[in-house]
Amino acid sequence: MGMTIQLINPNTTATMTERLVLGAQARARADTRILGITNGAGPASIEGHYDEAMSVPGVLRAVGEGDALGVDGHVIACFGDPGLLAAREIARQPVIGIAEAAMHVATWLATGFSIVTTLGRTCVIARHLVERYGFRDQCRGIHALEIAVLDLEADPEALYRALRGACVDALRTDGSGAIVLGCAGMAALAESLQEDLGVPVIDGVGAALNIVELLGALNLRTSKRGDLAYPLAKPYVGLRDFLPERR
Amino acid sequence: MGMTIQLINPNTTATMTERLVLGAQARARADTRILGITNGAGPASIEGHYDEAMSVPGVLRAVGEGDALGVDGHVIACFGDPGLLAAREIARQPVIGIAEAAMHVATWLATGFSIVTTLGRTCVIARHLVERYGFRDQCRGIHALEIAVLDLEADPEALYRALRGACVDALRTDGSGAIVLGCAGMAALAESLQEDLGVPVIDGVGAALNIVELLGALNLRTSKRGDLAYPLAKPYVGLRDFLPERR
Amino acid sequence: MGMTIQLINPNTTATMTERLVLGAQARARADTRILGITNGAGPASIEGHYDEAMSVPGVLRAVGEGDALGVDGHVIACFGDPGLLAAREIARQPVIGIAEAAMHVATWLATGFSIVTTLGRTCVIARHLVERYGFRDQCRGIHALEIAVLDLEADPEALYRALRGACVDALRTDGSGAIVLGCAGMAALAESLQEDLGVPVIDGVGAALNIVELLGALNLRTSKRGDLAYPLAKPYVGLRDFLPERR
Amino acid sequence: MGMTIQLINPNTTATMTERLVLGAQARARADTRILGITNGAGPASIEGHYDEAMSVPGVLRAVGEGDALGVDGHVIACFGDPGLLAAREIARQPVIGIAEAAMHVATWLATGFSIVTTLGRTCVIARHLVERYGFRDQCRGIHALEIAVLDLEADPEALYRALRGACVDALRTDGSGAIVLGCAGMAALAESLQEDLGVPVIDGVGAALNIVELLGALNLRTSKRGDLAYPLAKPYVGLRDFLPERR
Amino acid sequence: MGMTIQLINPNTTATMTERLVLGAQARARADTRILGITNGAGPASIEGHYDEAMSVPGVLRAVGEGDALGVDGHVIACFGDPGLLAAREIARQPVIGIAEAAMHVATWLATGFSIVTTLGRTCVIARHLVERYGFRDQCRGIHALEIAVLDLEADPEALYRALRGACVDALRTDGSGAIVLGCAGMAALAESLQEDLGVPVIDGVGAALNIVELLGALNLRTSKRGDLAYPLAKPYVGLRDFLPERR
Amino acid sequence: MGMTIQLINPNTTATMTERLVLGAQARARADTRILGITNGAGPASIEGHYDEAMSVPGVLRAVGEGDALGVDGHVIACFGDPGLLAAREIARQPVIGIAEAAMHVATWLATGFSIVTTLGRTCVIARHLVERYGFRDQCRGIHALEIAVLDLEADPEALYRALRGACVDALRTDGSGAIVLGCAGMAALAESLQEDLGVPVIDGVGAALNIVELLGALNLRTSKRGDLAYPLAKPYVGLRDFLPERR
Structure with missing residues (x-):
C-alpha cells in the first residue's frame, strides 16, 4: 500500500498548486497519493523575506493538519523552504523542502x-x-x-x-x-x-517527493531528540486558526 | 529631540515586556523614548523553531504599524531574532535583533x-x-x-x-x-x-537599543536596493490583521 | 518494470556481500533487482587510505562491467566511498556511495x-x-x-x-x-x-539504494558536461583486466 | 556629562587629523568631546603592511597616554585597524577600529x-x-x-x-x-x-565613534580575562619613548 | 652523504619521466640522487578522476618498492597528488605530492x-x-x-x-x-x-623534491601514530603484483 | 657557495638568540651561514599582542639592514610571526616565520x-x-x-x-x-x-631555516607584484632609527 504525501504550495495561488500536482504525479511512485494543498493564508507568490515569513503559519497549519490526519510525509514546495525546521518540530512524519x-x-x-x-x-x-x-x-x-x-x-x-x-x-x-x-x-x-x-x-518538487518516499521506505522519521522535538505546550494569543490540535 | 524606538517583545507575555522596558530605559539615551510592544499574536514564550515561526507575523505587524506611525527604529527582543530580514524589508527605519x-x-x-x-x-x-x-x-x-x-x-x-x-x-x-x-x-x-x-x-536588549540609536545618529537606514527593498505589492489571503497599510 | 542496481562491496569478502544483499533487498522497492558484486581485487576489508586505494580499480571494473550490461545504477558499499568520482566518469548510470x-x-x-x-x-x-x-x-x-x-x-x-x-x-x-x-x-x-x-x-546501504532508485524515477543521470565526462581514450599499461570495454 | 574620546589618526599627517575631527564632531553626541591625535611617529600615509606596522608603536603610545589621562575610549582611524588587539590589551577603556x-x-x-x-x-x-x-x-x-x-x-x-x-x-x-x-x-x-x-x-570614523559611545552607555569595557589582559611587565630595550607608564 | 629520492611519474609515459628527471636534477642538492620511476601500470596521461584512480596502485607499488630498497623519500609527480595519503601509510620515508x-x-x-x-x-x-x-x-x-x-x-x-x-x-x-x-x-x-x-x-616537481630534502635534513618522517600508521596486514585478492612485501 | 640567512630573534634577550643559533646550525646545510640577530628594540619576551606589536619595528629594521647587506633570506623566530607581511614588502629576499x-x-x-x-x-x-x-x-x-x-x-x-x-x-x-x-x-x-x-x-626554527634554503635553491623570491611590492616612498616622523636606507 502506497504513501500519502502532502504537496504544500506555500503561496495562495490555487492554480499553481494544481499544476504542481499534475507534474508531480508523473514523478512519484505509482501507488503514492499526492494531496495538493494550497496555503490558506499568505501572499499570492513568494518573492522575498516578508512574503516568506507571512506564508509560514499557513504552511505549518497544513503540516499539522495533514500529520493529524495521518499522511506519510510533507513537501514544502517553495524554493525558500519556508518554515522547514518548524514543520519538522510539529510533524511526526518527514518534511522536505524543494x-x-x-x-x-x-x-x-x-x-x-x-x-x-x-x-x-x-x-x-x-x-x-x-x-x-x-x-x-x-x-x-x-x-x-x-x-x-x-x-x-x-x-x-x-x-x-x-x-x-x-x-x-x-x-x-x-x-x-x-x-x-x-x-x-x-x-x-x-x-x-x-x-x-x-x-x-x-x-525540486519531484526531488522532494521522491525523498519523502525514500524516507518512508527506510522507515525514517524526523528525530524527536533535541531541537526538533515537538514544541512545548504553551498558551497562545491570536493566530488560533493556525494552531494544530494538541497531541 | 530624541528618537522613539519600538522595543518589540516577540512573545505574548506582557509582564515580560514591562520588565524589558524598565531595564532598557536605563540603558538608552536620556531623550530616547522607548515604546514597549507585546506581540499581539503567538506563543507566551519562544523556545524552538515553531514558537519562533508563529511569532513572526505579529512581530512584523508591530514593525509595520510602528513604521507607519513614524517611530525611528525597532528592536526585536528575542534571542532568535525572529523575522529580522522580513522586518527590514517592510520598515523604512532600522531594525535590530538582540x-x-x-x-x-x-x-x-x-x-x-x-x-x-x-x-x-x-x-x-x-x-x-x-x-x-x-x-x-x-x-x-x-x-x-x-x-x-x-x-x-x-x-x-x-x-x-x-x-x-x-x-x-x-x-x-x-x-x-x-x-x-x-x-x-x-x-x-x-x-x-x-x-x-x-x-x-x-x-542584547541594551545593545540593540543602542545600535538603533547609533544608526539614527549616523543617518543610516536599511538599504532599499536589492533584497531588502519593500515587498512587492500582491494579493493576500487570510492573515489580514497582520498586513501593514500599503505604502 | 523495476530497476537493476549493482550493490558493489569494495572489499573482497564475499560473505559480507551476501549479508549486505540480504539486508538491502528488504529496503529496496519490490521490483528492484539487486545484484551483489564482491570486488574481484583488493583487501579483505577496508580500514585505511591504502586499503581504500587498492580497492578502487576493482570497484571501477565492476561499475564499468555493470554499466556495459545495462544495469540502472550502482551503489559503492564502503563508508569511504572509494572511487566515487572516477566511477561517475565511466558510468552512464548513477553511482552513489554509502x-x-x-x-x-x-x-x-x-x-x-x-x-x-x-x-x-x-x-x-x-x-x-x-x-x-x-x-x-x-x-x-x-x-x-x-x-x-x-x-x-x-x-x-x-x-x-x-x-x-x-x-x-x-x-x-x-x-x-x-x-x-x-x-x-x-x-x-x-x-x-x-x-x-x-x-x-x-x-548507508539502504540509503544509497533508495537514492539510486530516486534518480531513476526522476530520469536523472550523472552530468557528462565537464569534469565527470567519460574519460578520454588513451593507451594503458598493465591493469588491463581492470579496463572497461571502450565505448 | 559626556564622554571624551580619542580619535587617533595612525598616519602622521596633521591636516588629515584636523579634517577627521571636524567631520567626526557632527556625528558624535552633543556632549562627547573628541580629541584628535596625530600619530607622533610613522609614515605620512598608510598604504601597505609596512606602513601599517611602523605606525603601530605610535598608535599604542597614544592609546596608553590617553588611557592614563582618563579618556573614555579610543578610535583607531585607519582602515587597516593597525594595532587594534594590542591597543585593547593596554587600554582600560574600549578601542574600536574604523x-x-x-x-x-x-x-x-x-x-x-x-x-x-x-x-x-x-x-x-x-x-x-x-x-x-x-x-x-x-x-x-x-x-x-x-x-x-x-x-x-x-x-x-x-x-x-x-x-x-x-x-x-x-x-x-x-x-x-x-x-x-x-x-x-x-x-x-x-x-x-x-x-x-x-x-x-x-x-568608519563616525561608526567607530558611535560604537565607543555605545559601549560607554552600556558600561562595557574590554575583557581583561585571557588574551586581552594587560601586558605582562617586562624589561624593554629601545622604543622607550613609546612605552606607557607602568600601571 | 646525500639522499636518494624517488621521483615517481604516475603516468606511464617514460619520455615524460626522463624530462622530469633532467629538470629536477638541476633543482636538487648536488649530492641528492634522483631515481626517476615511470608508473608500470595505468594511463599514458592523467586527466580526470578515473585516470588518477587507475594510476594509484602502480604509484603505491613504486613507493613500497623504493621504501623497501631504502630510498630516503618519494615525490609523486602529478598535479592531482594521486595516492598521497595511501603512500604515506605504506612508506617509512616522507612522501610529497607536487x-x-x-x-x-x-x-x-x-x-x-x-x-x-x-x-x-x-x-x-x-x-x-x-x-x-x-x-x-x-x-x-x-x-x-x-x-x-x-x-x-x-x-x-x-x-x-x-x-x-x-x-x-x-x-x-x-x-x-x-x-x-x-x-x-x-x-x-x-x-x-x-x-x-x-x-x-x-x-611543483622542484618544490616537492626540495621539501623531501628538507624533511630529511630535519630528521622528520610521516607520523605512524593514528591514521597514517602502516596498513593492517590482511588477505588480498588479485592485484598481487601491486602488493609490497610484508614488513 | 652557501647561503647567508638571518635568524632574527624578535625579542631582546640575546642569550636566547645565542641558543637559537646554536641549535639552528645543526639543522641547516653545511655551507649555510646563520647570522643571529637579537632585536635591538622591544620587550625581553613576546607573550601577547602588545609585546608582538612593539617588537615589529626592530624586526623590520633587522630585515632591512640584512637585505641591504645582501643576505639571502630571513627567519623571524617567534611563534607569532611578527611583522611577516611587512618584512616581505621591504625585503628582496625570502622571509619565513617559524x-x-x-x-x-x-x-x-x-x-x-x-x-x-x-x-x-x-x-x-x-x-x-x-x-x-x-x-x-x-x-x-x-x-x-x-x-x-x-x-x-x-x-x-x-x-x-x-x-x-x-x-x-x-x-x-x-x-x-x-x-x-x-x-x-x-x-x-x-x-x-x-x-x-x-x-x-x-x-619552527629549523623548519623555517630549511624553507629559506629551499626557496634559495629554487631561485624563488617574494612576489613584488601587488600587495608585497616595496613600500611606497613617503615622509616619516620619528622612528627614524628604524627606517631602512631608501632603495
Whole structure:
C-alpha cells in the first residue's frame, strides 16, 4: 500500500498548486497519493523575506493538519523552504523542502551546480540556504531571470527561451555541470530543458517527493531528540486558526 | 529631540515586556523614548523553531504599524531574532535583533565569547545565527541552563546562582573572555553578573537599543536596493490583521 | 518494470556481500533487482587510505562491467566511498556511495548527527568526506568502536552492546539527534538500534539504494558536461583486466 | 556629562587629523568631546603592511597616554585597524577600529556590502580583516580607486566622480546593497554619496565613534580575562619613548 | 652523504619521466640522487578522476618498492597528488605530492596565487586539493589551457605562448602575485616564465623534491601514530603484483 | 657557495638568540651561514599582542639592514610571526616565520597536528595564524603550558616533564599525529621529545631555516607584484632609527 504525501504550495495561488500536482504525479511512485494543498493564508507568490515569513503559519497549519490526519510525509514546495525546521518540530512524519531536495540531488550528479531563479531579490534567500545546507563549494552561482513567479505562466515560450538562455549562460560562466531550478513554478520545464541542454536539470518538487518516499521506505522519521522535538505546550494569543490540535 | 524606538517583545507575555522596558530605559539615551510592544499574536514564550515561526507575523505587524506611525527604529527582543530580514524589508527605519546586537558587541570586547541560554533545544537556533552572522571563530560555545523562559522569574536567586555557575563553567571550558546572555529575560541580571564575574556580560536588549540609536545618529537606514527593498505589492489571503497599510 | 542496481562491496569478502544483499533487498522497492558484486581485487576489508586505494580499480571494473550490461545504477558499499568520482566518469548510470547517502539522509532528520565507525584510524576518512560533502556544521562528532570490520561478525551481541554504548555516548557528547553508521557491516543492526535508542539510525546501504532508485524515477543521470565526462581514450599499461570495454 | 574620546589618526599627517575631527564632531553626541591625535611617529600615509606596522608603536603610545589621562575610549582611524588587539590589551577603556566599525554597521543595513578603497595594494589588508571579523559571506567585493591616500584631497571633484563611479560599479558587479568606504580620508564624502547613490554609504570614523559611545552607555569595557589582559611587565630595550607608564 | 629520492611519474609515459628527471636534477642538492620511476601500470596521461584512480596502485607499488630498497623519500609527480595519503601509510620515508608542494611554496611568496593547468576537466581536481590543503583564501583562481598533457610537448613555442597568455590573464583577473603550474609537464617552462612575467612561477616537481630534502635534513618522517600508521596486514585478492612485501 | 640567512630573534634577550643559533646550525646545510640577530628594540619576551606589536619595528629594521647587506633570506623566530607581511614588502629576499614553517611542515607528516605553547594568553595568536594560514582542519588543538618564555630555561628537567606531559595529553585529546612546538625557546627539546613520544615534533626554527634554503635553491623570491611590492616612498616622523636606507 502506497504513501500519502502532502504537496504544500506555500503561496495562495490555487492554480499553481494544481499544476504542481499534475507534474508531480508523473514523478512519484505509482501507488503514492499526492494531496495538493494550497496555503490558506499568505501572499499570492513568494518573492522575498516578508512574503516568506507571512506564508509560514499557513504552511505549518497544513503540516499539522495533514500529520493529524495521518499522511506519510510533507513537501514544502517553495524554493525558500519556508518554515522547514518548524514543520519538522510539529510533524511526526518527514518534511522536505524543494530547495533542499534539489540541491542535494544536484551534488550526486555533478561536482558543481548553478541555480536559476526568478527575481534577483530572491537570490539572497537561495544563497542563505546554500550556506545553511553546506553547499558553498558545490553551488557555483545563483542567477535570476527577473521574471516574477506569477508571470512565469504568461508566455510559456518566452519563458522557455529566457530560462534556456539563463541556463546556458550559467553553465558557461560557472563551469558547472547541472542546473537547479529555483522556483516550483519552473517544474514543468525541467524535462525539456534537460533534453535540450544535455545536462541534468533538477526540479525540486519531484526531488522532494521522491525523498519523502525514500524516507518512508527506510522507515525514517524526523528525530524527536533535541531541537526538533515537538514544541512545548504553551498558551497562545491570536493566530488560533493556525494552531494544530494538541497531541 | 530624541528618537522613539519600538522595543518589540516577540512573545505574548506582557509582564515580560514591562520588565524589558524598565531595564532598557536605563540603558538608552536620556531623550530616547522607548515604546514597549507585546506581540499581539503567538506563543507566551519562544523556545524552538515553531514558537519562533508563529511569532513572526505579529512581530512584523508591530514593525509595520510602528513604521507607519513614524517611530525611528525597532528592536526585536528575542534571542532568535525572529523575522529580522522580513522586518527590514517592510520598515523604512532600522531594525535590530538582540542576538545579533549582543554578538557584535561581544566581538569588540574579547577575542572569544560564550553564549548562555535557556533550554538546550534553543541552542541550535543560536548556533545557526552564529553561522549566519559570521562569528564561527569568535563564538567558543553555546550553553543551556535548562530553565524555561517563563520560569526565569520564578526564583530570582536560584536563577542567579544557576546562571552564574553556567557562566563560570562556560568561561573556563571555552577559554572565552565575555558572556552573551541568550535570552531577553536575563537582561536584568547582566550588570550584577558582570560585576561578579569580572568579565563583560552582554545583554542584547541594551545593545540593540543602542545600535538603533547609533544608526539614527549616523543617518543610516536599511538599504532599499536589492533584497531588502519593500515587498512587492500582491494579493493576500487570510492573515489580514497582520498586513501593514500599503505604502 | 523495476530497476537493476549493482550493490558493489569494495572489499573482497564475499560473505559480507551476501549479508549486505540480504539486508538491502528488504529496503529496496519490490521490483528492484539487486545484484551483489564482491570486488574481484583488493583487501579483505577496508580500514585505511591504502586499503581504500587498492580497492578502487576493482570497484571501477565492476561499475564499468555493470554499466556495459545495462544495469540502472550502482551503489559503492564502503563508508569511504572509494572511487566515487572516477566511477561517475565511466558510468552512464548513477553511482552513489554509502557515506554520502547516509550523511545526506541524516541532514533531513536532525540538525546535527554523529558518525559511529569501526577503527579510529578510519575516522579521518569520514572526516575528509564530511568536509568534501559540505556537512561540517551538521556532523557533530565521529566516534570509533575500535572493532575491526571483519570482527563485526564475531560476537553479534557484544557488537550490539558496544555499538549501542558508543551511540548513547555520541548522542550525549555531541548533542546530536541522529546516528550515521560508519560501516556497511553495521547495516543489519540499524533497525534494532533505532528502536532501542529512539533516534534515527541511518544505514548507508539502504540509503544509497533508495537514492539510486530516486534518480531513476526522476530520469536523472550523472552530468557528462565537464569534469565527470567519460574519460578520454588513451593507451594503458598493465591493469588491463581492470579496463572497461571502450565505448 | 559626556564622554571624551580619542580619535587617533595612525598616519602622521596633521591636516588629515584636523579634517577627521571636524567631520567626526557632527556625528558624535552633543556632549562627547573628541580629541584628535596625530600619530607622533610613522609614515605620512598608510598604504601597505609596512606602513601599517611602523605606525603601530605610535598608535599604542597614544592609546596608553590617553588611557592614563582618563579618556573614555579610543578610535583607531585607519582602515587597516593597525594595532587594534594590542591597543585593547593596554587600554582600560574600549578601542574600536574604523574598518571593524564600518563592516559591522554595514551588516545591519544590507545582506551584502562592497568596500571601495584607495590603492589596489591595500585590498589584501581589507580582505584579511574581512576574514578575521567573520564577514566573508557579507562582503561581496573589495575595489580600489588607485588614488593614493594623500592625493584624496588634491581635486575633490575628480575624487568624488571617481569614487561615485567605483561605487556604482561595485554595487552592480557585487549585487550588494551598501558601500563601506575603505579609507578615513573619504569620510567627508559619505553623506553626499549616500544621497546620490540611494544606498547606505558607511564612513568608519563616525561608526567607530558611535560604537565607543555605545559601549560607554552600556558600561562595557574590554575583557581583561585571557588574551586581552594587560601586558605582562617586562624589561624593554629601545622604543622607550613609546612605552606607557607602568600601571 | 646525500639522499636518494624517488621521483615517481604516475603516468606511464617514460619520455615524460626522463624530462622530469633532467629538470629536477638541476633543482636538487648536488649530492641528492634522483631515481626517476615511470608508473608500470595505468594511463599514458592523467586527466580526470578515473585516470588518477587507475594510476594509484602502480604509484603505491613504486613507493613500497623504493621504501623497501631504502630510498630516503618519494615525490609523486602529478598535479592531482594521486595516492598521497595511501603512500604515506605504506612508506617509512616522507612522501610529497607536487600540487601540495607548489601550493605551499606559493603561499610563502605572495598573499594570493593562481593555478594554470591543462584541461578544464582537471580543474575540479585542483579545486578539491585547494580545499583539502586549506588554501581557499590564498588560491584566487584555477585556469585551464585546454591543451592535453601529452600535447604539451608538440609545439614548445606555441605552448609557451599559450601558457604565458594564460598566466598574464590569470594574474590580472585574479589579482594574484604568483603562478602555480598545474602539471608536471610544464616544469621546464617555469624559469623562462618567471623571468618573463616578473612574478614567482612555481613548478611543483622542484618544490616537492626540495621539501623531501628538507624533511630529511630535519630528521622528520610521516607520523605512524593514528591514521597514517602502516596498513593492517590482511588477505588480498588479485592485484598481487601491486602488493609490497610484508614488513 | 652557501647561503647567508638571518635568524632574527624578535625579542631582546640575546642569550636566547645565542641558543637559537646554536641549535639552528645543526639543522641547516653545511655551507649555510646563520647570522643571529637579537632585536635591538622591544620587550625581553613576546607573550601577547602588545609585546608582538612593539617588537615589529626592530624586526623590520633587522630585515632591512640584512637585505641591504645582501643576505639571502630571513627567519623571524617567534611563534607569532611578527611583522611577516611587512618584512616581505621591504625585503628582496625570502622571509619565513617559524609558526608558518612549523605548521606547513606538520601537514606533510600527519593529517592532524597539535600546538603546544607557553602561556594561555598567547593561544589566540596561534589560533589567528592557524586561520590565516588555512589550517583550521589540520590543527586539532592549541595547548598552553602556562610557563613564561623566559622561564623555559629555569629548570630544564621540569620543563621537559611539563612539555612531555602536555604533548601526551594533546595527542590523546586531539587525536592528532604530530606536535608543533609553539615557541622558539622550545627548539632544543624537539629531538628528545620526538624520540620519546614516537611522533614528529616540529621546531619552527629549523623548519623555517630549511624553507629559506629551499626557496634559495629554487631561485624563488617574494612576489613584488601587488600587495608585497616595496613600500611606497613617503615622509616619516620619528622612528627614524628604524627606517631602512631608501632603495
